[in-house]
Amino acid sequence: MTVWSHAVVRWRCSRVTNLTHRGLCYNKPSKTDLKVPPSPANLPAGSPASSFKEKGRNVQWVFLGCPGVGKGTYAARLSKLLGVPHIATGDLVRHELSSHGPLASQLVDIVNQGKLISDEIIIDLLSKRLEAGEAKGEAGFILDGFPRTIHQAEILEGVTDIDLVINLKLREDALIAKCLGRRICSECGGNYNVACIDIKADDDKTRMYMPPLLPPSHCENKLITRSDDTEDVVKERLRIYHETSRPVEDFYRRRGKLLEFDLPGGIPESWPKLLQALNIYDDEDKKSAAA
Numbered sequence: 649m650t651v652w653s654h655a656v657v658r659w660r661c662s663r664v665t666n667l668t669h670r671g672l673c674y675n676k677p678s679k680t681d682l683k684v685p686p687s688p689a690n691l692p693a694g695s696p697a698s699s700f701k702e703k704g705r706n707v708q709w710v711f712l713g714c715p716g717v718g719k720g721t722y723a724a725r726l727s728k729l730l731g732v733p734h735i736a737t738g739d740l741v742r743h744e745l746s747s748h749g750p751l752a753s754q755l756v757d758i759v760n761q762g763k764l765i766s767d768e769i770i771i772d773l774l775s776k777r778l779e780a781g782e783a784k785g786e787a788g789f790i791l792d793g794f795p796r797t798i799h800q801a802e803i804l805e806g807v808t809d810i811d812l813v814i815n816l817k818l819r820e821d822a823l824i825a826k827c828l829g830r831r832i833c834s835e836c837g838g839n840y841n842v843a844c845i846d847i848k849a850d851d852d853k854t855r856m857y858m859p860p861l862l863p864p865s866h867c868e869n870k871l872i873t874r875s876d877d878t879e880d881v882v883k884e885r886l887r888i889y890h891e892t893s894r895p896v897e898d899f900y901r902r903r904g905k906l907l908e909f910d911l912p913g914g915i916p917e918s919w920p921k922l923l924q925a926l927n928i929y930d931d932e933d934k935k936s937a938a939a
């Protein structure tokens with residue numbers, strides 16, 4: 649069993665014996681447990697991303713943020729740039745639902761109501777995904793949508809080190825508009841957004857402009873909407889986020905690992921600014937800008 653499944657087993661035992669998992673001792677993976685991949689050359693010393701070089705392993709980052717803020721969009725881009733897997737627990741849940749896995753009937757109503765899946769089930773799904781990745785030689789990760797409760801954050805802290813937690817932030821009216829405009833290609837799984845968000849500046853907020861992220865022509869007539877992207881469910885997910893996941897931000901703030909990032913606009917404006925905040929440069933952007 650890998651360190652993840654050890655953690656899940658121990659956590660299950662603690663649930664049975666009513667021990668808080670704080671009282672549990674976890675086998676923290678020694679650094680030799682983590683594969684030492686070639687580090688990306690474009691990470692200047694001193695950047696949060698370069699911290700892993702000293703630790704001799706790939707980055708282990710977390711993306712936090714409200715529903716629809718764009719965790720998946722930016723985590724996927726950074727995953728490609730840094731050569732680490734992007735692991736989104738929401739995608740693991742949707743895969744369980746679409747593949748009619750053993751848990752699907754138990755999960756479908758929870759997801760459609762915008763509620764959180766139990767810590768135990770989500771840790772199980774994540775543990776299986778990480779074990780599968782380890783078997784394929786994956787090293788490092790960018791977690792998207794996990795942890796989402798203090799329990800989850802403590803379990804994660806008990807089994808491995810998290811180098812950096814990026815907390816994406818966006819004003820709530822823009823979040824709701826983004827969720828309602830979100831579309832997914834039913835064939836390739838591509839994420840798009842048909843909303844054109846243009847919120848004029850008011851006394852304490854600058855103008856927020858996010859153009860639509862439209863699909864290529866071959867996806868146009870295959871777009872679907874997530875069942876949990878209706879206005880009522882989005883508002884419930886936001887309520888749950890503030891109630892249950894906001895404390896996770898404080899959990900990492902207290903540990904000096906939280907990087908808060910307010911999205912200034914759409915991807916073209918936000919991506920370079922996020923890289924700047926991470927002190928990373930993207931060769932591809934330089935080449936495309938120079939072209």
Ligand SMILES: Nc1ncnc2c1ncn2[C@@H]1O[C@H](COP(=O)(O)OP(=O)(O)O)[C@@H](O)[C@H]1O
Binds near residue numbers: 716717738741792793
């Ligand atoms: N870490 C988690 N803990 C509990 N439930 C989760 C977790 N991650 C995802 N889920 C479930 O999957 C659904 C979709 O997650 P996600 O795609 O991350 O949505 P969001 O856009 O709200 O962040 C959530 O509403 C929740 O039901």
